[in-house]
Amino acid sequence: xxxxxxxxxxxxxxxxxxxxxxxxxxxxxxxxxxxxxxxxxxxxxxxxxxxxxxxxxxxxxxxxxxxxxxxxxxxxxxxxxxxxxxxxxxxxxxxxxxxxxxxxxxxxxxxxxxxxxxxxxxxxxxxxxxxxxxxxxxxxxxxxxxxxxxxxxxxxxxxxxxxxxxxxxxxxxxxxxxxxxxxxxxxxxxxxxxxxxxxxxxxxxxxxxxxxxxxxxxxxxxxxxxxxxxxxxxxxxxxxxxxxxxxxxxxxxxxxxxxxxxxxxxxxxxxxxxxxxxxxxxxxxxxxxxxxxxxxxxxxxxxxxxxxxxxxxxxxxxxxxxxxxxxxxxxxxxxxxxxxxxxxxxxxxxxxxxxxxxxxxxxxxxxxxxxxxxxxxxxxxxxxxxxxxxxxxxxxxxxxxxxxxxxxxxxxxxxxxxxxxxxxxxxxxxxxxxxxxxxxxxxxxxxxxxxxxxxxxxxxxxxxxxxxxxxxxxxxxxxxxxxxxxxxxxxxxxxxxxxxxxxxxxxxxxxxxxx
Amino acid sequence: xxxxxxxxxxxxxxxxxxxxxxxxxxxxxxxxxxxxxxxxxxxxxxxxxxxxxxxxxxxxxxxxxxxxxxxxxxxxxxxxxxxxxxxxxxxxxxxxxxxxxxxxxxxxxxxxxxxxxxxxxxxxxxxxxxxxxxxxxxxxxxxxxxxxxxxxxxxxxxxxxxxxxxxxxxxxxxxxxxxxxxxxxxxxxxxxxxxxxxxxxxxxxxxxxxxxxxxxxxxxxxxxxxxxxxxxxxxxxxxxxxxxxxxxxxxxxxxxxxxxxxxxxxxxxxxxxxxxxxxxxxxxxxxxxxxxxxxxxxxxxxxxxxxxxxxxxxxxxxxxxxxxx
Numbered sequence: 001x002x003x004x005x006x007x008x009x010x011x012x013x014x015x016x017x018x019x020x021x022x023x024x025x026x027x028x029x030x031x032x033x034x035x036x037x038x039x040x041x042x043x044x045x046x047x048x049x050x051x052x053x054x055x056x057x058x059x060x061x062x063x064x065x066x067x068x069x070x071x072x073x074x075x076x077x078x079x080x081x082x083x084x085x086x087x088x089x090x091x092x093x094x095x096x097x098x099x100x101x102x103x104x105x106x107x108x109x110x111x112x113x114x115x116x117x118x119x120x121x122x123x124x125x126x127x128x129x130x131x132x133x134x135x136x137x138x139x140x141x142x143x144x145x146x147x148x149x150x151x152x153x154x155x156x157x158x159x160x161x162x163x164x165x166x167x168x169x170x171x172x173x174x175x176x177x178x179x180x181x182x183x184x185x186x187x188x189x190x191x192x193x194x195x196x197x198x199x200x201x202x203x204x205x206x207x208x209x210x211x212x213x214x215x216x217x218x219x220x221x222x223x224x225x226x227x228x229x230x231x232x233x234x235x236x237x238x239x240x241x242x243x244x245x246x247x248x249x250x251x252x253x254x255x256x257x258x259x260x261x262x263x264x265x266x267x268x269x270x271x272x273x274x275x276x277x278x279x280x281x282x283x284x285x286x287x288x289x290x291x292x293x294x295x296x297x298x299x300x301x302x303x304x305x306x307x308x309x310x311x312x313x314x315x316x317x318x319x320x321x322x323x324x325x326x327x328x329x330x331x332x333x334x335x336x337x338x339x340x341x342x343x344x345x346x347x348x349x350x351x352x353x354x355x356x357x358x359x360x361x362x363x364x365x366x367x368x369x370x371x372x373x374x375x376x377x378x379x380x381x382x383x384x385x386x387x388x389x390x391x392x393x394x395x396x397x398x399x400x401x402x403x404x405x406x407x408x409x410x411x412x413x414x415x416x417x418x419x420x421x422x423x424x425x426x427x428x429x430x431x432x433x434x435x436x437x438x439x440x441x442x443x444x445x446x447x448x449x450x451x452x453x454x455x456x457x458x459x460x461x462x463x464x465x466x467x468x469x470x471x472x473x474x475x476x477x478x479x480x481x482x483x484x485x486x487x488x489x490x491x492x493x494x495x496x497x498x499x500x501x502x503x504x505x506x507x508x509x510x511x512x513x514x515x
Numbered sequence: 516x517x518x519x520x521x522x523x524x525x526x527x528x529x530x531x532x533x534x535x536x537x538x539x540x541x542x543x544x545x546x547x548x549x550x551x552x553x554x555x556x557x558x559x560x561x562x563x564x565x566x567x568x569x570x571x572x573x574x575x576x577x578x579x580x581x582x583x584x585x586x587x588x589x590x591x592x593x594x595x596x597x598x599x600x601x602x603x604x605x606x607x608x609x610x611x612x613x614x615x616x617x618x619x620x621x622x623x624x625x626x627x628x629x630x631x632x633x634x635x636x637x638x639x640x641x642x643x644x645x646x647x648x649x650x651x652x653x654x655x656x657x658x659x660x661x662x663x664x665x666x667x668x669x670x671x672x673x674x675x676x677x678x679x680x681x682x683x684x685x686x687x688x689x690x691x692x693x694x695x696x697x698x699x700x701x702x703x704x705x706x707x708x709x710x711x712x713x714x715x716x717x718x719x720x721x722x723x724x725x726x727x728x729x730x731x732x733x734x735x736x737x738x739x740x741x742x743x744x745x746x747x748x749x750x751x752x753x754x755x756x757x758x759x760x761x762x763x764x765x766x767x768x769x770x771x772x773x774x775x776x777x778x779x780x781x782x783x784x785x786x787x788x789x790x791x792x793x794x795x796x797x798x799x800x801x802x803x804x805x806x807x808x809x810x811x812x813x814x815x816x817x818x819x820x821x822x823x824x825x826x827x828x829x830x831x832x833x834x835x836x837x838x839x840x
Contacts, residue, residue: 030794032597039596040554113568113598115554118561165598187597188608188794189681189786212680214784215794218663219679223784226670226678364797395799399546413555424556434558 023206023509026214026223028234034185035168036153036176037108040115045151046506047191047211051091052153052176055082055101056146060511061324062257062416062503064146068096068154068177074459077141082149084132088200090156091181097131103157111165119148141457143464147416179204179510189213193509204510211509224249224492231493233507237311237367243492254501255315255322256489257414260366262359262376262482263401264293264408267442271407273358277386286355287407287441293479294335295345299383300376301337306485309371314485319472320413320421322486324503327418327455327468332476334483342383354384360401361410363391367487373410376484401440409440412487414504419455419468426475427452443480520820527816534812535586538805539579547571548595548799569595582805591809592802596795601806605788609810610690611681612787615779616772618694618707623714624765631722632757636749638727646719653716662709662782669705677702679784706783710776714768721764725757732756759829766822770815 029043036048057067069082088096105123108116123145125137136145156175163173174182179201180193191211195204212229214220217236223229224243235243235251243249264287265271271285286292302316315323318332346354359380361373370391377387387408392400401409415421428444429436435449436442451471458464476483489505496515502508542548549566557565566572570581585592591602634643670678682699684691693699729735730753738748777789784790788807795803 033599035598038598039552040556041552113565115552115557115561115565117564118554118557169599186786187604188791212784213786214679216781216784219666219782219784222663222666222671222678223680226666226674228670228678228680393797395548395551395797396546398550402547402550415556420556424558431559431563434560437558437562438555 021205021207023209023512024228024230025209025211025507025509025512026220026229026232027211027507028217028220028232029215030188030213031185031191031211032187033165033169034174034182034191035111035165036155037104037111037114037116038165038168040151042505046508048153049178049506050180050193050209050509051174051178051182052155053178054151054153055084055149058150058416058504060254060500060502063324063326064150064416067150068101069146069149072146074143075135077457077459078138080136080138080145080459081129082134082136082146084134085200086132088177089198090159090175090177091196092156092159092175094156094158094175096154096156096177098128098134099131100154100157101134102126102128103160104152104154107155107160108152116151119151122148141459143456143459144420147420150416180209183208201510205513206509209509221492224494227494230497231491231499231507231512233489233491233505235490235492237313237490240311240313240490240492248495249492250495250498252491252493252499252501253313253488254503255324256487256505257322257325257416257503258366258412258487258489258505259317259320259322259414260314260369260372260410260412260484260487261317261320262408262410262484263406263440264296264482265406265441266480267444268404268407272405273388274407275356277353277356279356282355286349286351289349290478291345291349292351293482295342295349295383296380296385297335297479297482298338298342298345299385300335300379300482300484302334302485303337305372305375309368309375310485310487313367313488313490315488317483317485318476319418319483319486320425320476320481321415321418321472322503325415325417327421327465327472329418329469329472329476331469332473339379339383346384351384354386356386356388357408358388358390358406359408359410360397360406361389361391362394362397365394365397366410366412369410369412372484404440406440410484411438411440413438416504417468418472419452419464422448422468422471422475423452423456426480441481443475443478445475445478445480448475448480523816523820527812530816531809531812534808535582535805536579538808539575539582539801542799542801542804543575546799548801551798552595586809591806594795594800594803596798596800596803601800601802602810604791604803605807605810608786608788608791610684610692611785612773612776612780612789614692614694614703615707615710615776615785615787616769618703619710619772619776620714620765620769622707622711623718626711627715627718628722628754628761631719632726632749632754634719635723635726635730638723647723650716650719653712653719656712658709658713658778659782661712662706662779665705665709666782676705679706679782681786706779706785709783710772710779714765714772717764717768718761721761722757725760726753729753729756755829759826762825762829763822766818766825770811770818773814774811 031043031047032039036052053068055067055069056064059065068085070085072082075081105120109120122138122142123136124139127135159175160173167173179196179199181196183192183194185191193209195207220232221239224232266287269285270281276282306314316334318334319328321328359373359377361369363370373389377389380387423435424438426443427435428449429439448471451467455464455467491499498513500511553565594601594604630646634646637643666678669676682693682702684693685695738752777793780787780790792807
């Protein structure tokens, strides 16, 4: 009897949530297009992952797992063979085969203004062995093919033949194999999806999903509190405490792949903004001295930043990729806060009185970015470095940083693997080889370069990971950049919903369960 | 009159030209859109390719010349971020903003004029004083904060109205509108009230001041002496005379409501043009910024023209003609 009453009460309480299998999600950033091969930005890809699949997927820890391909192997150094999942149907009922993969790779390579060409440019030949086996050739040994194909959504060659971006936005060409079918896209407002009952993976719990675009933080939170949204992403740290006090809401959290660090100019003799304490340009660039870089790193109290500025939503970093990510070197430990040690190092490097510099950071890109810059400047002051803070909106900031106007500049980075991150951030800049595109420091270390190169050419996963870790360890021990922290990413939702929080920060309706 | 209208339109063309030049220079000075738009994984070759694809690798003067040539043919360029024609992007969002702005102005007018008139006729009554105090709040509270408070009260606290977004739309003469359905109205009410607040306060104060002034005029005394009913004195003679400044303000303010609905649109996740502009500025999406401002300048010009014409109806002394004719 008592249990019947309890059940009745439970049904009363959760009845609406159990009956209506509709899910309303508030997204933090605008979806600019639903063409999966146009803009390579997170909000668009987030929708892409609902409607489409790729050959390879990544799990909640950002590790590669089978998607439309059930397995892949390197036949030799320059040939990758993918075996396709059998019996997968597109939303229009068409059968998925290797032909669709070839079509999708070609579309990504050729779409005007498309931003995915870089992921397939190394593929020089595509050979369909049979409808379920595809071989891809590269000119030189290249380990990243399975990783790169994680970014190429597979579209139906029948539906998307000669389709432009408009045809996807209107819904005509948007036919995938993913867990949800496309219903409607109202730019700047919402995206609506419906369950794909023929999905090859585990069936999503929701008949209909609507994503609402709500970039303003308080508006998103209000939508959750008012019951207009069932789940919101990118919860600001300041609101977490409040949400946790509510009995009807809960939070899902995971370490993000985004790592914050400071680049420091190691190539010019007179880096901009760096002077001696009298305001005169320095005789030499202090950042070229590894002791100075280490001193700066020791001067920063990462734990204080994590606890006070980030309100616990970060973990101190020693790596350029966060702990779950491929190539994370677990042997590295965050530099301990040691202002006395920092002063000694500075004195030994010939700066007993410190020097003056500018800390540059964006003010609308990363969680609490401008406050972090302020705090770091004060911590540097404590070891005798007079640091001034200059922050700018990200649209101004990036251009200036790329033009080399900053000597000490914050950057946040999310990467699927350590070698990928190192290649963009710390490999010697070389436009012809495509290395070091984001190496604002112009850090250059032949050993690190060689290890990255080797990792990229090593098709054996285990070997490749240890090479990536070795390169990471070398660069970090050299204090090539000053890592700060890895962000935690938070979702908030109504009970009894649960979300399998993801390191890649994506919000997947098919991973939201009603208990 | 036709000469007058033609001259006004020519002037606005000049304004459009100057504005587009300024925006070109301004966006160019801020930064390079490719830095924002491109994926972090892109290498140097891809960045160069993307820059060339958007045509922003060419000298600024050449880019501007290309823009002018295309604009003359009615093409304001393609959005960098959305990859669709900028003008279409804006026109797509325009009904939402206009709907919000018109509703807000209606609220402001329908409530503002009677309240202001009442306060002007009974300046020492408690109601009159309350109205005036309320209007001070309308002026001084920031829109952003009021919007959030409205949401906290009516959506989160009481649960009467949705917290944001636009309701379902139906086509009215080919334009998608949301005010025809109950749910659409419910979504519209809070943001429109939020946007109306400032204008409401403005109209109340204008109407009150105008009424106080008009009541002392000879024509009112004369009308009363003639034995006209109080309703006719106020409803016709006072009201018509205070309307001239109010119409001016409503006209000008309508333009600003449309152009600056940004804050309300952000707070209520209203999918209008203002929200688009902010996002476009963040992404340095120059074609959209230029197209948006072109449309707004045109809108302001047309509204001002309409206001001038309404003057001539309200006040027979006003003639629309060459300034010195």
